[in-house]
Every structure is written in structure tokens, then in C-alpha cells.
Amino acid sequence: MTEGNSSHYQVLKVAVTATDKEIKVAYRRAARSAHPDQGGDAATFRQVTAAYETLIDPLRRKAYDRSYAAGSFQDASADNGAHFDAPPAGSRASATVHRQPGTRNTAGDPPVYLPPYDDGSMVPLIPLAQASQQVHGMPRKRGIFGAEARIQREMRTVQLLTRQVLPAIPAARLINGLLSPADNSHIDHVVLSGYRLALVGSMLLPKGAYAWDGRTLNHGGRAIAPPQLGHVVRAMQDIFPELNVTGWTVVHSPGGNLHEPVIDQHRRSAGELEPVRIVNAAGLARGLKEFLSSGPAPNTVNVPVLARLLRGMH
Structure with missing residues (x-):
């Protein structure tokens, strides 16, 4: 284990949920x-010390966790003989997987944890009980202005995802409230399933017909700019090159009708990439299930990636 590819948690062989005492x-x-006095290696000892000094200090540990600090996760995909062709940063090209004959690989299958929890070879990054949860964290107050309206909007998104998406994909994991790696903003929700990651933001707009031109929503001569997720998608793709990362903005209607407002999608040129999709609630449920289910090994819980996302929660 070398300093360049091991997280502080791996160096000390503790879970990311470890207490100060542990x-x-x-x-x-x-x-x-x-x-070195006990026959050890000086470089390894320095690595151990650096890991301890970071994790034992609450502020330094918090900053380290929010950096989505990378670990040595290359072996995770090798455990089942799989090989993934990761998309380039910002791309929505599907990863491809070569799997062994007979391997279950549908979204509706029971979750398979990678690496498995039963090999006993190392301390798990997170406890199995935590990895088994489909929902992590809930919307909560941050800042002063508009907090209640934002929380209500985010709660509607959580309810939509937990009722419409998670039951269909048992391995999907919803994480609410992440600090953006691109700036000081927040990512309302992310959904991880296998080797696909969806970042989800939301808006609340009156019912009616809106036209999405790739930059703004147009309604009755008024242009409305959606939340800016494109740069966050690119940042997360850089952090997780083994995943296919997309962004979604769901537009809720005041009355709660999943099919309102109506959003007319612009026609993209051949080969044009759109890092963020703008959809109503019904479109999000339908689109996310299709996106996550069609990825490689959608019934896989990617434990290293899930652990890193949980460390990035605010």
C-alpha cells in the first residue's frame, strides 16, 4: 500500500465511520x-502518522472527508473479473463491461456488494448496515433565506425517488446533501447504482408549457435559468472516472402533478453532449430508472464510491 493510492482510512485500517477512540x-x-525501531519502514511510518494527524483533528478530518479523498479502489472492479471502459470527463457515453457467463446483471436483482463483506481480508470502508441503507441523509436547513421552501422542494424530490426509483433498483443508493467539489455550493441529491451516478437538483415552477433550449427554460416570453449543474457534473466525473456521471434538474409543480409542468425538449445536434437534463417529476422517475438500469452491473453496490460520497455529506 503506497501513499499515492491509499486513503488515510485505509492506511489505519479503519472504517470511514470510525470514532476518535477507534x-x-x-x-x-x-x-x-x-x-523503524521495530523493523518497520520509515516511509510507511510517516504515512501512518500523517493519517492519524489528519483524522484525529475534527476540522482537518472534516476537510479531508469533503475532498472526496481517493483510495486504492482499482481492485474493486477486478474482484469479479470485470473491466470497465470509463467515459471521458463530462461524457455520457456508457461504460462497457465484460462479465463472466451466468453472472446476474439486472437492476431488479438483489444487491451485490463490491468488494464483498464476507471475505474478512480487511476492515470494511463502511459497515454493512450502512451500505445496506438505500437512503442516506435528509434535506436540512442551511443558510437563512428561502430555507423552508428549499427543504420542501427537496423533500418532494426525495419522496419521488424513494417511491418511484429505489424500489425498482434495490442496489441504488440515494445520498442527500453533498458539498460540491467544484465550488462552495451543495448537491441536493445523488443516486448511485453500479457504475452510474446521477446528480439531481430541483425547481418549483407554475404549471404550463415550458421550452428547454439547452440553456434556459422559456415560458410566455420569460426566460428562466435552471440551477447550474454542468460544472459540478464535470467535477464529479473527474473525481470518479470509473463512473458515468449525469445531471438532472427536476421541475416540480405547486399542485404535485408529476406530469406538470410540460417541458418541451430542444433537439440536439448529432453527437452533441448535454450534461444536464431538465425534466418534470414523471420524466425524472422514468429517465433515472432507464439510465441506472441500463448501466453495467446495475445490481452492484460500489462500496468504495458510496463511502467516498458519504464522506462528502455536509
């Missing part, structure tokens, strides 16, 4: 075996 115990154990 970190101290793990540090003492790792330091004893790595100390």
Missing part, C-alpha cells in the same frame, strides 16, 4: 508495526 487504537497498532 482511530487512536488503530494508530497505536499501525505505528508499532511500522516504526
Whole structure:
């Protein structure tokens, strides 16, 4: 294990949910075996010390967690003989997978955890009970202005996803409230299933017919700019090159009708990429199920990626 490809949690062999006491115990154990006086390696000892100094300090640990700090996750896809052709940053091209004959690989299958929890070879990044949860975190107050309206809008999105999307894809995991890696903004929701990741924001607009031209929503001569998710999608794609990352903005109607407002989609040129889709609630449920289900190994819970996302929650 080298410094360039191991997270601090892996260095100390603790879960990302480890308490201060568990970190101290793990540090003492790792330091004893790595100390040069005990026949260890000086570089490894420095790595152990750096990991401890970061994780034991609440502020430094919080900043480290929010950086989506990378770990050595290359072996995760190798455990089942799979090979993934990751899309380039910002691309929505599907990853491809070569799987062994007879491998179950449909979205409706029971979740398969990768790496598995039963091999006992290392401390899991997160406990199985936590990895088994389909929903992590809930919308909560941040800032002062418009907090209640935003929370109500986000709760409608959570309810939509938990009722319409998660039951159809048992391996899908919904994480609410992440700090954006691109700026100081927040990502309202992300849905992870296998090797696909969807970032979801929301708006509340009166019912009616809207036209989406790729930049703004137009309604009755008025142009409305949706939340800016494109740069966040690109940042997350850079962080997770093994995934196919897309962005979605769901437009809710005041009356709760999933098919309102009506959004007419613009026609894209051949080969043109659209990093963010604008849809109503019915369109989000339909589109997300199609996007997540059609990916490689959609019944896989990618534990390393899930752990990194949970560390990025605000």
C-alpha cells in the first residue's frame, strides 16, 4: 500500500465511520508495526502518522472527508473479473463491461456488494448496515433565506425517488446533501447504482408549457435559468472516472402533478453532449430508472464510491 493510492482510512485500517477512540487504537497498532525501531519502514511510518494527524483533528478530518479523498479502489472492479471502459470527463457515453457467463446483471436483482463483506481480508470502508441503507441523509436547513421552501422542494424530490426509483433498483443508493467539489455550493441529491451516478437538483415552477433550449427554460416570453449543474457534473466525473456521471434538474409543480409542468425538449445536434437534463417529476422517475438500469452491473453496490460520497455529506 503506497501513499499515492491509499486513503488515510485505509492506511489505519479503519472504517470511514470510525470514532476518535477507534482511530487512536488503530494508530497505536499501525505505528508499532511500522516504526523503524521495530523493523518497520520509515516511509510507511510517516504515512501512518500523517493519517492519524489528519483524522484525529475534527476540522482537518472534516476537510479531508469533503475532498472526496481517493483510495486504492482499482481492485474493486477486478474482484469479479470485470473491466470497465470509463467515459471521458463530462461524457455520457456508457461504460462497457465484460462479465463472466451466468453472472446476474439486472437492476431488479438483489444487491451485490463490491468488494464483498464476507471475505474478512480487511476492515470494511463502511459497515454493512450502512451500505445496506438505500437512503442516506435528509434535506436540512442551511443558510437563512428561502430555507423552508428549499427543504420542501427537496423533500418532494426525495419522496419521488424513494417511491418511484429505489424500489425498482434495490442496489441504488440515494445520498442527500453533498458539498460540491467544484465550488462552495451543495448537491441536493445523488443516486448511485453500479457504475452510474446521477446528480439531481430541483425547481418549483407554475404549471404550463415550458421550452428547454439547452440553456434556459422559456415560458410566455420569460426566460428562466435552471440551477447550474454542468460544472459540478464535470467535477464529479473527474473525481470518479470509473463512473458515468449525469445531471438532472427536476421541475416540480405547486399542485404535485408529476406530469406538470410540460417541458418541451430542444433537439440536439448529432453527437452533441448535454450534461444536464431538465425534466418534470414523471420524466425524472422514468429517465433515472432507464439510465441506472441500463448501466453495467446495475445490481452492484460500489462500496468504495458510496463511502467516498458519504464522506462528502455536509
